[in-house]
Amino acid sequence: MKSKIPLLLVALLLGQAVWADAGFSIGRRKAPTRVTFEGTANLSGYTLVRMFYTYNDSDWKKLNPQRGRMDTINDTYYDYVQDGGRRWEESDRYLHYALLDTAGKITDSFTLFMKKYDNHLRITGVNGGKLQYTIKKKKAVFQYGVIADDGEGENHRLARTIFILCSLTGLAALIVLFVKKRKTQLA
Amino acid sequence: MTLLIALFGFFIIKGLLWLPFYFKQARVYLLVNLFTSMLVAPFITLLYHETDFDFTIVYAGMIVLDSLMLFFLVQRNGWKAVPAAFLANTIAIVFFFLGNG
Numbered sequence: 001m002k003s004k005i006p007l008l009l010v011a012l013l014l015g016q017a018v019w020a021d022a023g024f025s026i027g028r029r030k031a032p033t034r035v036t037f038e039g040t041a042n043l044s045g046y047t048l049v050r051m052f053y054t055y056n057d058s059d060w061k062k063l064n065p066q067r068g069r070m071d072t073i074n075d076t077y078y079d080y081v082q083d084g085g086r087r088w089e090e091s092d093r094y095l096h097y098a099l100l101d102t103a104g105k106i107t108d109s110f111t112l113f114m115k116k117y118d119n120h121l122r123i124t125g126v127n128g129g130k131l132q133y134t135i136k137k138k139k140a141v142f143q144y145g146v147i148a149d150d151g152e153g154e155n156h157r158l159a160r161t162i163f164i165l166c167s168l169t170g171l172a173a174l175i176v177l178f179v180k181k182r183k184t185q186l187a
Numbered sequence: 188m189t190l191l192i193a194l195f196g197f198f199i200i201k202g203l204l205w206l207p208f209y210f211k212q213a214r215v216y217l218l219v220n221l222f223t224s225m226l227v228a229p230f231i232t233l234l235y236h237e238t239d240f241d242f243t244i245v246y247a248g249m250i251v252l253d254s255l256m257l258f259f260l261v262q263r264n265g266w267k268a269v270p271a272a273f274l275a276n277t278i279a280i281v282f283f284f285l286g287n288g
Contacts, residue, residue: 004265011250011273030236142236145189163190163229170225177222177260 031140032082033114035095039123039133040074046107046126047100048073073097081114099131116140188286190229196282197224201253204275208267209257216261223256228283235287242280249276 040048049070071077081093092115099108107129112119120136144159188196201220209216227249234240253272258265 004269007266007269011269144232144236159190160233163233166190166194166228167226167230167233170222170227170229173222174219174226174256174260177219181260 031116031142032080033116033118033140034081035079035112035114035119035121037073037075037077037121037123042123042125043099044126045102046129046131048123048131049098049100050079051096051098051109070098079114099126099129101129188232188283190232192286193228193232193283194224196286197228197279200279200282201275204278205257205271208271209261212261216257219256219260223253227252231283232287235283246276246280249280 037048049072051070079095081095092113095112095114097110097112098106101107108131110131112121112135116139117137118140120138122134122136124132124134126132141157141160144163198220201224202217205216205220206213231242231245231249234245235242250269250272253276254265254268257268257271262268
């Protein structure tokens with residue numbers, strides 16, 4: 001036993017050395033969040049635009065909204081916020097939206113905080129220059145690729161189940177190996 | 188990282204690094220390698236993306252698991268099992284972090 005202690009200590013030291021550079025402190029790539037829109041046909045002459053995104057809610061007031069930087073929102077438009085990973089700086093985001101009248105003047109604005117939840121914005125209309133909408137929140141799920149990266153495919157729940165099944169199969173197979181080994185030893 | 192890439196990566200890394208240790212028990216160690224890879228690769232991917240679990244513990248856990256498996260299922264020799272598990276899992280976890288970002 002004594003002779004094994006130095007070996008274990010060396011292993012521990014090497015482990016620590018590797019740990020320092022192995023990326024343990026890298027921000028993790030969590031489930032990306034997405035905001036989708038529905039009912040943009042109800043805007044009746046108004047235009048909904050995404051002005052910009054910021055890391056801090058109060059930052060946007062310092063920014064000067066420029067028409068060229070705005071994205072016009074329609075039913076197929078979505079914003080995608082990736083959290084963690086090498087692009088850790090894109091973690092939680094505040095997305096700032098504005099409602100413009102036909103002259104291009106801002107009549108209403110709102111901010112969405114994006115983290116951990118997908119938002120679905122259902123626009124019901126415009127009343128006196130103010131946007132009428134409801135928001136549905138849904139827990140964002142990490143989209144695991146199984147065979148190939150399928151981008152934003154909708155099969156992430158199936159993929160996740162396959163990950164779990166594969167892990168359980170490995171565990172079951174190891175238990176079977178143990179039982180078989182034990183039986184052979186006893187026999 | 189996709190499941191297939193994670194599995195193949197773990198299997199190949201462990202398979203190559205365990206070869207000098209368990210050359211004569213190739214069939215058994217490859218089987219243990221396959222099953223531990225199947226257990227660990229998807230499980231730590233889920234842990235990595237869905238929890239804030241400390242990966243130092245995961246790394247240590249992987250080494251302990253592989254050491255025990257090699258010791259009890261392949262050859263009862265701690266002098267081989269611990270370094271083999273340590274070496275293979277160190278490379279495997281670096282591969283995992285490179286793949287998962």
